[in-house]
Amino acid sequence: MACSALCLLSLLWAAAGTGAQTQRSCSVPPAQQPLVHGIQVLMERAAASAAVPNPSVLIAMNLAGAHDLDVQKLLTLKLMASDTADLTIGQLALTIMALTSSCQDTGTQVSSLRRHMETWAPSSLSAPASSFYGPSLAILALCQQNPALTLPIAARLAKALLANTSPFNVDTGAVATLALTCMYNKIPVGSEEGYRVLFRQALKDVVESISVRILDNGIIGDMYSTGLAMQALSVTPEKPNKEWNCEKTVETILTKIQQGDFHNPMSIAQVLPSLESKTYLDVPRVSCRPDHEVHPTQPSHPSPVPTSASNITVTYTITNQLRGVDLLFNVTVDISVRNGSVLLVVLQEAQRRNPVFRFETTMTSWGLVVSSINDIAENVHHRTYWQFLNGKTPLNEGVADYVPFNHEHITANFTQY
Ligand code: B12
Structure with a gap:
């Protein structure tokens, strides 16, 4: 009896150790x-x-x-x-x-x-x-x-x-x-x-x-x-x-x-x-049996961001202050877009108004990355990229997802990681 309890205990101990995964989900x-x-x-x-x-x-x-x-x-x-x-x-x-x-x-x-x-x-x-x-x-x-x-x-x-x-x-x-x-x-x-x-x-x-x-x-x-x-x-x-x-x-x-x-x-x-x-x-x-399809119970979709007919104004600055990169600039423009538009629309409108704001994008698993602005391109070897900020706070989404609010000041800053 004592032995079986002991054996059980050591089995449990082994299971909690390296052989098994500790699950805390x-x-x-x-x-x-x-x-x-x-x-x-x-x-x-x-x-x-x-x-x-x-x-x-x-x-x-x-x-x-x-x-x-x-x-x-x-x-x-x-x-x-x-x-x-x-x-x-x-x-x-x-x-x-x-x-x-x-x-x-x-x-x-x-x-x-x-x-x-x-x-x-x-x-x-x-x-x-x-x-x-x-x-x-x-x-x-x-x-x-x-x-x-x-x-x-x-x-x-x-x-x-x-x-x-x-x-x-x-x-x-x-x-x-x-x-x-x-x-x-x-x-x-x-x-x-x-x-x-x-x-x-x-x-x-x-x-x-x-x-x-x-x-x-x-x-x-x-x-x-x-x-x-x-x-x-x-x-x-x-x-x-x-x-x-x-x-x-x-x-x-x-x-x-x-x-x-x-x-x-x-x-x-x-x-x-x-x-x-x-x-x-x-x-x-993962089991690959053919019956693995899951039928959802009444999927509920998050409501899309309402877009209204009214316009908002977004202040947009592009700046490169990196030493070692030839072209230094700091240019600002006020852009008016439909309320609910993503930031990409602001960038497109700025580019349409003034060629200094021209930009290029690259497709990735997360969507579009802004890879170049005003002919200054990101570079993995130099660890440079275009960082997007609201004031001094980096945005937590990319330009194709982020929805700016009225009078927001967005900066695209060429910097290093
Ligand atoms: C490394 C990294 C970067 C590097 C990528 C370059 C490099 N060579 O390392 C740098 C520093 C440049 C970067 C930039 C940005 N990033 Co980043 N990044 C990551 C991170 C930590 C790992 C990506 C990776 O290596 N994946 C592995 C490889 C195998 O997959 P991949 O598809 O080839 O990876 C590429 C994409 O992920 C792409 N990428 C990286 N970040 C972003 C962000 C966006 C919006 C897009 C479209 C693509 C993209 O670059 C990777 C290398 O080419 C992820 C974390 C995560 N959870 O995924 C965040 C992450 C993807 N980034 C994020 C963000 C927000 C950004 C920025 C928008 C930040 C900002 N305020 O400017 C910028 C992009 C701005 C722009 N110019 O468009 C968020 C995206 C969230 C979201 N809902 O959109 C994540 C999830 C971080 C987080 N937890 O918040 N990032």
């Missing part, structure tokens, strides 16, 4: 489920008509259970047929996870990603934190395929994260936590103890940094990093040192959904897994 109350279904329908509709398949959307669909199986199949086929030669390591990692979540073979893509990661190293001790986002996705994808082969590369990432001196970035910390947790949970028996200690130390550091960014309303970092941060906090073996109230976080995110803040398909793809109590660690466990 919470679920959406049944009454609020239609809100979650509503944003999933929005995301799937956008995916059906998107020119380029978005792997994050397919991952979210497979983790949540697809509403529209045709869209799920279309996305899977498009991703299988896509050319991976020009992808960044982060994009390749997302493609591998997306295809894995659709139960497709990814052997070639995995070998290519492993080769890329074998030569990866951070550019310097002060490399921007967000430069670890793609490599963290890569370790996560490789860990899910073959943790033993990934050990030395993951160790390099962990050491680089510990040594990095740049300001912390929640989105990146969340992805790094998922990657390191995957590795920590899958350290092969007989591996050096040093790996366990290293991953645990790096996780402790990152989770501590995430936890100090938990706001009173439950938001972690900002509204759009919260989904990834929830995934991180719900799986990490390191408890955050600040108590995390998961229910509060879910409640606030649901309020934001109701207010229409989650309309960008990518923002939905990043928040949906957490709202369905899933994480990217579940990617290899």
Whole structure:
């Protein structure tokens, strides 16, 4: 009797340890489920008509259970047929996870990603934190395929994260936590103890940094990093040192959904897994049985921002004060647009009025990025980009999503990250 109790206790102890995942998730109350279904329908509709398949959307669909199986199949086929030669390591990692979540073979893509990661190293001790986002996705994808082969590369990432001196970035910390947790949970028996200690130390550091960014309303970092941060906090073996109230976080995110803040398909793809109590660690466990379609219960769509016939005035400034960039300028214009217009309309109107405001955009998974203004273009090697601000506060959305208010002063500032 005493032995069986003891055995049971040690079994439970083992389950709580490295072999199993520590889950601290919470679920959406049944009454609020239609809100979650509503944003999933929005995301799937956008995916059906998107020119380029978005792997994050397919991952979210497979983790949540697809509403529209045709869209799920279309996305899977498009991703299988896509050319991976020009992808960044982060994009390749997302493609591998997306295809894995659709139960497709990814052997070639995995070998290519492993080769890329074998030569990866951070550019310097002060490399921007967000430069670890793609490599963290890569370790996560490789860990899910073959943790033993990934050990030395993951160790390099962990050491680089510990040594990095740049300001912390929640989105990146969340992805790094998922990657390191995957590795920590899958350290092969007989591996050096040093790996366990290293991953645990790096996780402790990152989770501590995430936890100090938990706001009173439950938001972690900002509204759009919260989904990834929830995934991180719900799986990490390191408890955050600040108590995390998961229910509060879910409640606030649901309020934001109701207010229409989650309309960008990518923002939905990043928040949906957490709202369905899933994480990217579940990617290899997705069931691909044909009966996996989920029929939503009365999807409720967030009401679109009302656009009225009245006009608003937005003050728009473009400024480049970066030394080393030849053309310095600081120009301001007042632009009148329909109330409810997105910022992109302001930029278009400014360009129409004065060629100094001409701009170019590039398509990304989040939509249009303003890549150049007045012939000054962003440059990854120089870490320069056009940052958009309201006064001195950076906007939390891009120009195709952000809706300015009357008399708002928007600045586009050429700066470095
Ligand atoms: C790194 C990063 C950047 C870098 C990208 C360049 C680089 N080479 O590293 C820089 C610093 C330039 C940047 C800029 C901005 N960013 Co940013 N960025 C990120 C971050 C942390 C990681 C992106 C990444 O590497 N993804 C992995 C790779 C594999 O995927 P990818 O699709 O190839 O990634 C590309 C896009 O994500 C794109 N991108 C990055 N940020 C943004 C923002 C918008 C609006 C768009 C359309 C595209 C875009 O650049 C990536 C590299 O090419 C994400 C976090 C997240 N949760 O996704 C935020 C994130 C996407 N950014 C965000 C924002 C708000 C911005 C800015 C609008 C901030 C501002 N006030 O100016 C600007 C864009 C302005 C413009 N000119 O149009 C938000 C978007 C939220 C939303 N609902 O739209 C996020 C989610 C951060 C957050 N939690 O709030 N960003």
